Amino acid sequence: MGQGKLGANLISNVAFFALNIVVSLWLVSYLVRQLGVAAYGLVPLAVTVAGYFNVITAGLNAAVGRHLTVAMSKGDHARASSIFNSSLWAGALVAVIMCLLGLPLLEHLADVIEVPAGFETDAGWLFFLTVGGLAVTTFGSSYQSIVYSRNRFDLQNLGNILGLVGRVVVVVALFQLSMPKLWHVGMSVLCASLLTMGVVMWASRRLAPDLKARPSDFSWPVVKEVSSTGGWIFVAQIGTLLLVNIDLLVANKVIGAAEAGRYALVLQWSLLLRNFALVIGGVFGPPMLILFAEGKVDELISYARRSVRFMGLMMALPVGLVCGFSESILRIWLGADYVPLALVMVLATGHLGLNLAYLPLNHVSMATNNVKWPGVVQIIAGLVNLAAAILLAQAWGLLGIAVAGGAVLLVRNTLFTPIYAAKVLHRPALTFVRGALFLFLVSVAVGLASWGVSRFLAPQHWGSLAASGALVSVVYAVMAWFFLLSTTERAGVVDKIRRKLKR
Known part of the structure; x- marks a missing residue:
């Protein structure tokens, strides 16, 4: 059960990521x-604020x-x-509480964030419906x-x-039926959550028919037992909000x-890269x-x-x-008006080549139930990022926010994540550190190669951009x-392919 589904999981993750790119960019x-x-x-700010509500359940869900x-x-x-x-029943209660806490957004959103004139009511409904979508996900998290x-x-x-497709269908249909409104987007988020949870509930019945909703x-x-694990994860989630999901709020309030x-x-x-890494990295957890x-620590x-x-x-x-x-x-x-944002994009994404590589190590602290210090460090890093983002935003604008987030993440994941994972497994501190610089340099090399190709071929439409990216991808795959x-890794890949073909 543990590793047998790795191939299917990775393929489905890549398929979802590819569709998510196409849909997200178009949308x-x-x-x-x-x-x-x-x-x-x-x-996206509504999604960020909804994520603050998610702190209520994220720790519990991970522990469950x-x-x-x-x-x-x-x-x-x-x-x-x-x-x-x-x-399940604790999640249902929390989902109701989330909706109640979201009600003030309908009337008082403009008191919290800067809302463009004329969008006050629509924005309130956008945020409330987005929180409602998250409440649906919270209720279905047990499934x-x-x-x-x-x-x-x-x-x-x-x-x-299916949820992604449903979101597009709903928002386009509502936009076509009447003048486009922000609340239409919120409604599409809610409908997408309902559709996704419907599929998950159906799948859970197939996978574990004996697990049924029984209040008794x-x-x-x-x-309480699960919450003892979830409590520190809760702290870590607050740190994650301050470390990853605070950028837009700082930009809105400061700039x-x-x-x-x-x-x-x-x-x-x-966000696309992070989500892809999360779904890919998630398959290593079970x-x-x-x-x-x-008890197979060495294998772990x-x-x-x-x-x-x-x-x-x-x-x-x-x-x-x-x-x-x-x-x-x-x-x-x-x-062309948005090309000046290229440097901000590089600063906001370039550090992910190393930071996302360490995602699987988060499963080590979860597996060993050592979640206290990751939570403490995450909250400290989040507070540092918040302070740095505000200060640098005032000095450098959007560039400052991007620099703050990338720098703090690099420090956290270089000095803490791999070393702590080794510590809880009672192994030398550098067990997971070796090769980190190599992975980062590989990402830099791909970036420089892509920049060179973009200068030489100068793609002017999606087709030529895709061809240029494919050229770099093929060369990278061969290299x-x-x-x-390694020879062992190549042999392992070939062996898995052979076994798949024999089935």
Whole structure:
């Protein structure tokens, strides 16, 4: 169950990422044309604010995934049912509370953030409906935990894909039926969440038919036990908000709604890369939990090291392409007026080549249930980022916000993440550090190669840009196969392909 679905999960993740790129880029351009860049800036800001509400449940949900995976891997059905139902009904209560907390946004949003004139009411509904979409996801998170525990990210991605398509269909239909409104976008987010959760609930019934909603299986002691893990994850989530999701709010308050809208366009690419890394890195979680539960620490360490290397080599390509082709992307996507944002895009995405490589190591602290210090460090890093973003935004504008976020993330993930993962596994501090500089240099090399190709070929439309990117990708794939992968790694890939073909 642990590693057998890795191939299918990775393929489905890549498929979802590819569709997400196409849909997101088209949708952003479409919304900017229909609503204007200042009004569009409220859309990703609404998602960011909704993420603040998500702090309420993010820690609990992550802990539920861990405990449910361990219980199901041991065949303890009674405990699994208790964990599932305790988190389900607690999640339902929290979802209601989230909606109640979101009600003030309908009337008082303009008191909190800068809203373009004439959009006050619409913006309130946009934010409230977006919170409502998150409430739906919160209620269904227990069903997501079943999919997670069975390591079936392919089914999760089926729901994600249908939700993505549903979001586009709803927003386009509403825009066509009447004058485009911000609340139409919020309604599309809510509908997408309902569709995604519907698929996840269907999948969970297939994967674990014995786990059913039973109020009698709810247990406060189980909630408290799971919350003991989730509490520090909760702290870490607050730090993550300050570290990753504070940029748009700082831009809105310090620089203004119009500039925040421009910054939101650049962050779209950073968000795409982060989401891709999260879904790719997520597939390594269940195998690590199972290996630790079975006491196979050496195998866990080997698996974690391979995961970091895999993530680094895989993310080097998209990160390098986005940085190297930044000017061409902005020109073709939005027009020549947005090309000056290229440097901001490079600063906001370039550091991800290293930072995202270390994502799989977060599963180590979760597997070993050592989540206190990651939470403490994350909150400290988040506060430092908030202060640095405000100060640098006042001095350098959007460039300052991008510099602050990238620098703090690099310091955190270079000095803490790999060293702490080694510590909790009782191994030398540099166990996971080796090769970090190499992974970063690979990302830089791809970026420089992409920049050179963009200067030489000067792509002027999506077709030529895709061809230019494909050229770099093919060269990178060949170089990676012959020079970046070891003989053992190449043999492993060939063996997996042969086994797939024999099925």
